[in-house]
Amino acid sequence: MGSAMIATTAPRRRAAALVAAVLAMLFAQLFVLGVGPASAHGGPFEGQIAQDGEGGVYVTFAYTEDGHPVEALLTGTVEGRSATGEVLEPVPLVSASQGSGIWGVPAGTFPEGEWDITVKVSEPAPYETSAPIEIVMADVVAEDYVAPAAAGAVDAAPAAEFGSWVAVGLGAAAVAAVLVVGALLFRRSRVSV
Numbered sequence: 001m002g003s004a005m006i007a008t009t010a011p012r013r014r015a016a017a018l019v020a021a022v023l024a025m026l027f028a029q030l031f032v033l034g035v036g037p038a039s040a041h042g043g044p045f046e047g048q049i050a051q052d053g054e055g056g057v058y059v060t061f062a063y064t065e066d067g068h069p070v071e072a073l074l075t076g077t078v079e080g081r082s083a084t085g086e087v088l089e090p091v092p093l094v095s096a097s098q099g100s101g102i103w104g105v106p107a108g109t110f111p112e113g114e115w116d117i118t119v120k121v122s123e124p125a126p127y128e129t130s131a132p133i134e135i136v137m138a139d140v141v142a143e144d145y146v147a148p149a150a151a152g153a154v155d156a157a158p159a160a161e162f163g164s165w166v167a168v169g170l171g172a173a174a175v176a177a178v179l180v181v182g183a184l185l186f187r188r189s190r191v192s193v
Contacts, residue, residue, distance in 0.1 A: 057133065
């Protein structure tokens, strides 16, 4: 009877060791899938300057590595020099309501004309960019107005959600596979008794 106990214990130990190894690989894979996209949100970012058609300027900030919007709080300013020599002192950037990663200055800040706009950010990391912008006052009918930045922000959201759902689906499939393999190995070790 003692030898039968030893014979059934060895397959169970091997099955348990195999399940533990598969679980360790699964958790390592989930760690890589889960941490990879989040870690891409650090590092350098870029800003694109545009005018809103009402004398305001907005800037969209995105990480250079993955193109995702910068969701961190920004501390920055916008200043400008017109083609006629007029200087606009630094105006603080404020978060825009159009979406994540969009900051701007209020409508009516800049008069119409050609401007060299400079954006300076001190937080979350030092950054500066400049661009020539023609400020125009558009004749906008309220029903026809769609904020230009809102269209870009809407397009990025489904792609980000899709990536996170793929990671969840892969993780769930891996967990199911480990459970099935473990159950089959455990059942096999019990049948061989």
